[in-house]
Amino acid sequence: MASISCLPEEIQAYILSKLNGHAAAMCKKVCRLWKELIEGLETCMHFWLRCCLKEIPLSSLAQFARLTDVDEEFVKIFRSLARDYQFHYTSQIPWQFWREVYAEHYRCSYIVTGKAKISEFPCYQSPGEVSCVCVQDNVVYTGHDSGAVMSLCSTDSGLKVDMLYRHHKRVTDICFLNSVSIRQLLSGDTLNVVVTCSKDGCVILYNPDTQRSTTVQHYSKQVNQIRSWGQHLVAAANRSLLQGQPVWKFNQSDHSIDITCTLYSQSPANITAVALWGNMVVSGDACGRVFVRDWLGCCGDQVMTQVTYLGSRVRSIFVVGKRIICYTGENTCN
Numbered sequence: 001m002a003s004i005s006c007l008p009e010e011i012q013a014y015i016l017s018k019l020n021g022h023a024a025a026m027c028k029k030v031c032r033l034w035k036e037l038i039e040g041l042e043t044c045m046h047f048w049l050r051c052c053l054k055e056i057p058l059s060s061l062a063q064f065a066r067l068t069d070v071d072e073e074f075v076k077i078f079r080s081l082a083r084d085y086q087f088h089y090t091s092q093i094p095w096q097f098w099r100e101v102y103a104e105h106y107r108c109s110y111i112v113t114g115k116a117k118i119s120e121f122p123c124y125q126s127p128g129e130v131s132c133v134c135v136q137d138n139v140v141y142t143g144h145d146s147g148a149v150m151s152l153c154s155t156d157s158g159l160k161v162d163m164l165y166r167h168h169k170r171v172t173d174i175c176f177l178n179s180v181s182i183r184q185l186l187s188g189d190t191l192n193v194v195v196t197c198s199k200d201g202c203v204i205l206y207n208p209d210t211q212r213s214t215t216v217q218h219y220s221k222q223v224n225q226i227r228s229w230g231q232h233l234v235a236a237a238n239r240s241l242l243q244g245q246p247v248w249k250f251n252q253s254d255h256s257i258d259i260t261c262t263l264y265s266q267s268p269a270n271i272t273a274v275a276l277w278g279n280m281v282v283s284g285d286a287c288g289r290v291f292v293r294d295w296l297g298c299c300g301d302q303v304m305t306q307v308t309y310l311g312s313r314v315r316s317i318f319v320v321g322k323r324i325i326c327y328t329g330e331n332t333c334n
Contacts, residue, residue, distance in 0.1 A: 013037045021051035021102045048098035056105050059320055064104045134174040143171025149196050167198035173225045177250055197223035214255050227276040234281055236274035241265035247295050265291050265304040277319035284314025
């Protein structure tokens with residue numbers, strides 16, 4: 001019985017091009033020829049871009065690729081890119097970008113279906129207990145009870161630990177301003193800003209590349225959560241929607257931040273959770289009310305609409321496509 005190795009290299013490359021991303025990564029370890037053939041598919045045939053378009057749902061692709069406008073038009077643009085190997089934007093988006101997007105998708109799938117794997121960091125002097133943690137571009141960012149914000153990354157010489165800045169009180173949440181539009185992605189225009197909030201009522205935006213920071217001192221009480229979308233962010237603070245919930249816009253050129261619009265409702269309870277996804281802001285309060293507002297293109301004061309009542313404190317809100325998932329104080333998901 002003849003083996004696949006008896007086929008011409010062109011036919012073998014064509015067969016390998018039909019594999020999914022994970023199978024292709026495994027096949028690179030089979031032999032030197034397959035490794036070279038798959039590397040050719042990666043560098044010249046938009047292999048990882050086609051895997052992303054074929055295997056990752058649009059809502060997940062927006063999150064992993066950090067894009068603000070993933071829709072059918074996005075798919076049309078990038079499918080044409082995948083077919084046209086001489087498309088002039090290819091030089092602006094290295095093929096490794098799409099490989100990392102696919103790898104992030106696979107890691108998230110493995111977390112759901114795979115076995116737990118624990119890795120220990122070498123011991124370092126921590127500035128207090130960790131209160132929140134987030135991962136960005138293989139760098140772990142931690143917030144601490146002492147107010148310190150740290151970054152940890154693995155290097156060839158070992159674990160690199162840096163103190164970035166410090167709040168006056170406990171850090172309550174970390175997120176990133178890193179989503180861009182398709183136009184910005186194609187032009188190579190990136191955004192990478194760490195955003196933290198704390199019990200001191202401050203929100204700090206910090207650029208790790210330039211080490212420049214901006215502090216927002218708008219809130220008089222603690223900020224519970226912070227969420228971002230593109231250059232916009234919104235906070236859940238210990239104040240009610242009667243007092244207003246601003247949607248902020250970050251200006252990368254001068255590192256300033258301004259209010260785009262302010263959201264209001266008749267709820268007197270504190271805002272405890274928030275989500276910002278696309279053109280939608282979702283807020284939850286301490287009584288279990290959930291409010292929604294389409295904010296994109298709005299300015300001035302805007303009224304939020306109550307969509308449900310969950311009966312207990314809303315702790316976290318997640319938006320997945322058109323679905324809103326709320327985690328409440330009774331340890332239940334709705």
